[in-house]
Amino acid sequence: MIRVESLTKVFRRPHTFSGPLGPLRTLLTRRYDERTAVDGVSFEISAGEIVGYLGPNGAGKSTTVKMLTGILTPTSGLIEVDGRVPWRDREANARAVGVVFGQRSQLWWDLPLIDSLRLVGDLYDVPAARFTGSLRRMCDLLGLDDFLQTPVRQLSLGQRMRGDLAAAMLYDPPILYLDEPTVGLDVMAKQAVREFIAETNRLGRTTVVLTTHDLADVEALCERIILIDKGRVLYDGGIDDLVTAYAPPRRLVVELADDETRTFEIAAGRPIPELIAQVAAEHPIRDLSIREPDLESVITRIYAESER
Numbered sequence: 060m061i062r063v064e065s066l067t068k069v070f071r072r073p074h075t076f077s078g079p080l081g082p083l084r085t086l087l088t089r090r091y092d093e094r095t096a097v098d099g100v101s102f103e104i105s106a107g108e109i110v111g112y113l114g115p116n117g118a119g120k121s122t123t124v125k126m127l128t129g130i131l132t133p134t135s136g137l138i139e140v141d142g143r144v145p146w147r148d149r150e151a152n153a154r155a156v157g158v159v160f161g162q163r164s165q166l167w168w169d170l171p172l173i174d175s176l177r178l179v180g181d182l183y184d185v186p187a188a189r190f191t192g193s194l195r196r197m198c199d200l201l202g203l204d205d206f207l208q209t210p211v212r213q214l215s216l217g218q219r220m221r222g223d224l225a226a227a228m229l230y231d232p233p234i235l236y237l238d239e240p241t242v243g244l245d246v247m248a249k250q251a252v253r254e255f256i257a258e259t260n261r262l263g264r265t266t267v268v269l270t271t272h273d274l275a276d277v278e279a280l281c282e283r284i285i286l287i288d289k290g291r292v293l294y295d296g297g298i299d300d301l302v303t304a305y306a307p308p309r310r311l312v313v314e315l316a317d318d319e320t321r322t323f324e325i326a327a328g329r330p331i332p333e334l335i336a337q338v339a340a341e342h343p344i345r346d347l348s349i350r351e352p353d354l355e356s357v358i359t360r361i362y363a364e365s366e367r
């Protein structure tokens with residue numbers, strides 16, 4: 060469904076000079092700085108998958124999503140989405156994908172939400188009967204009824220995000236790109252967004268590409284993740300395999316009698332009772348627990364290793 064091969068995007072910006080004559084030199088010298096945001100990325104995503112596209116700030120996630128949607132043209136490499144090249148077949152591609160950028164609403168700021176949704180229906184030529192059915196489904200799934208008549212600018216962030224998700228899915232696109240859809244939301248709103256994504260994928264077999272910094276999103280929704288850093292793929296595969304392959308050692312957390320807490324690495328293959336006996340012989344213990352590595356510690360470790 061989605062095929063990406065050796066995808067590269069280099070941004071070119073005029074070199075800026077500082078100092079009193081800086082702006083003039085910037086204008087006259089025509090020197091450019093280049094930044095490689097995406098650097099030879101390849102992957103394939105099958106219909107119906109939910110894939111987490113993860114990476115630290117500046118890794119190249121949004122740039123990839125913008126190329127997948129056809130907003131940006133790659134410097135080199137290939138993308139095919141259902142046989143289409145997004146930046147060449149922009150219109151056909153736009154009809155086949157729903158896009159939500161968590162940081163920026165696609166809705167009309169001054170219009171009531173319902174009018175924004177109607178405009179989306181018109182733009183995508185959704186027939187009236189289908190629009191009514193889709194809108195009802197979105198209202199039920201996302202609980203929109205209470206604020207359909209409210210201008211978008213007056214919506215809370217969580218309500219606005221639900222409106223954006225409805226707009227992205229009103230015309231039933233088979234693919235949904237979500238760029239940080241839970242950013243800034245409270246726990247309840249995050250949960251509502253996650254449930255919507257899971258339902259959309261389950262009911263319509265929608266293929267979802269999700270970028271997020273919230274690993275709870277990933278744990279709730281994705282079986283597969285693609286991890287990138289500095290524009291390159293560090294890992295592509297199942298979350299379980301990732302944890303097995305890269306998990307840092309488990310830790311024994313010991314609370315000592317004087318309220319001090321200390322942690323001890325549990326070396327692979329070392330029997331835990333033996334470690335506990337050794338620690339107990341050296342310290343007066345009040346309580347102890349074992350800390351299993353979580354997804355965050357695994358991913359942090361991979362980023363740290365890629366820095367070396």
Ligand SMILES: Nc1ncnc2c1ncn2[C@@H]1O[C@H](COP(=O)(O)OP(=O)(O)OP(=O)(O)O)[C@@H](O)[C@H]1O
Pocket residue numbers: 070071072094095096114115116117118119120121122123
């Ligand atoms: N229009 C642009 N012009 C120049 N450089 C850009 C442009 N857009 C992005 N970049 C640079 O490309 C790199 C990748 O940016 P991108 O927004 O894709 O990262 P990201 O992984 O989405 O980060 P974040 O998690 O912070 O949103 C960054 O170094 C960024 O400064």
